[in-house]
Amino acid sequence: MIRVEHLHKSFGEVQAVCGVSFDAADGLITGLLGPNGAGKSTTLRILYTVMKPDSGSARIDGVDVTAQSLDARRRIGTLPHGAGLYPHLTARENIAYYARLYGIAEDAVDAQVDNIVRQLDIASFADRRTKGFSQGQRTKVALARALVHEPQNVILDEPSNGLDVMATRALRDVIRALKSAGKCVLFSSHVMQEVAALCDEIVIIAAGQVALHDTPDGIRQATGCDDLEDAFVKAIGRVERVA
């Protein structure tokens, strides 16, 4: 369960996020949708605690990300934008390194890593060094690394970037599996189709503000557009005229 309230963040003159609020509930997939530079990544970075908000607050399962950031980090699995692996370590070693840093007891590390390797179906290349992996393989390993401690909340920043059709499908299956396990999944994208195919809830962000927050059907109704892409363009247009 992720709750974001009135987040503000600016870099010098640029207001990246101004007053973003939304909830992402357990057992649902929430999509953060918006054009490039809308403030999606900044919002997510505040959520996974590598940045501090200027004002406003965010809570993961009720834990404040600024005041108790270490505790909050334990409750999330994160796939930041363009997450890189260590090329000289095998996939399994990459995952085990994170497992240990997540605080999983030494004697449980191997079992936990095996578990996630099986879940994400990466056993065929798990013992190879990650140097030379395809983008799809890299994303899977990065995802496995983020989920190895079985977090209740999962935050993914544009996870399907650079993936081919098969890899994208596999990724969607993982996200759906997380949902049916009752996890709270929040992911960002600028691709409408992807959000439409996956999400229970959509938060459209433009110019650092929430333009719309609803179910896909709700958004179609609110904008009067049947096509989600038209609805998206219309919702963004509304904010950008104001801003």
Place this chain on the structure above:
Amino acid sequence: MRTLGVVFRKEVLDNFRDRRTLMSALLLGPLFGPIIFAFAINLSLKQSLSDVGQTLELPVLGAEHAPNLVDYLRSHNIDITAAPGSRAEAMTAVESGTHDVVVVIPESFGGDLADGIPATVEIITDQASRASERESRRATRALASYSQELAALRLSARGVSPLVLRPLNIDVVDTSTPSGRSAMLLGMMSYFFIFALLTGGMNLAIDTTAGERERGSLEPLLCLPVTRDQLILGKILAACVFMAASLGISLISFFVVLKFVSLEQLGMTPNFGPVVVGIAFLLLLPFALVGATLMTLVASFTKSYKEAQTWLSVVLLAPTLPILIVSILMLRPSTLLMLVPSLSQHLLLVGLIRNEPLVGLHVAVSVAGTLAVGALLAWVCTRLYRREGLLI
């Protein structure tokens, strides 16, 4: 504490598998110094040993005007060879490098000598060239001693003792020991050791910030439930271990190289046995902390691996600065100088090679001062690692 260990172990494993890092850290860096050193020493040995016995080939223009002088030179192991046809030609020959030295004896030589007027002999040489410097020095010395012999003969002929021309008898008594003389030469080795130490941890230091950032692995790393202090300290620790390994290899390879260099022929017996190698390792070890933190600090300001490498090659030279200043000013080791990292290690090492007893206070101040600077730099590193701007 476990986090520190986990980060440390991963960094060591990661870098051990990177062949490029391994090559530069544990092979090129540590072996570079000793090999260059052995090469330079052997070359200078060869030159200084061959000097005395070798016949000097000296072109003399107008040799026919001074047959006695020419005989004298021949008896001093100097071969008189054909010279260019005229003084002007001799000048151009020296300028162009055809000859290093040409001696010109003018026609008036014999007459002047007979009349008791100082007879001119010209030595034409290019004093800016090191090669001709040696030859011209030998020619000058031979001519000067001929001149002195003539003077002595003239005085004797007039019934005066030639000793009146030597009111002072100057005798230099050299108190340097064979190990002391080697220290001058081996003093430069301390920098090779520091260089080897620094190259050993360079890639790790870069990786902590610029490397992780470029690879895109920094952001997920910072999302983990561990403090950034633990991450950076684990990485600094790993860099220290690589530096120590590099230092050890460098010391041992130098020890081996010395076995093949006959320094005794130069009148030097370096005090560099296995025990000294061990003590030198311990004396230099604290500098690893300064090296690792300084490099991490500098690398954290850079945007990419390439940029970091450029800046860190400047850091490689930084430790020479205090050593250079002190060598130029000829300062003796003092407690105050022991506060300066790299310099204190250099001074202690030189003392060790000179076979002087180690001053306990100096060692204590060197170790404590170096570790204090290292700790301060480590603290600054952790501060910088907490910045939000780290990611960008």
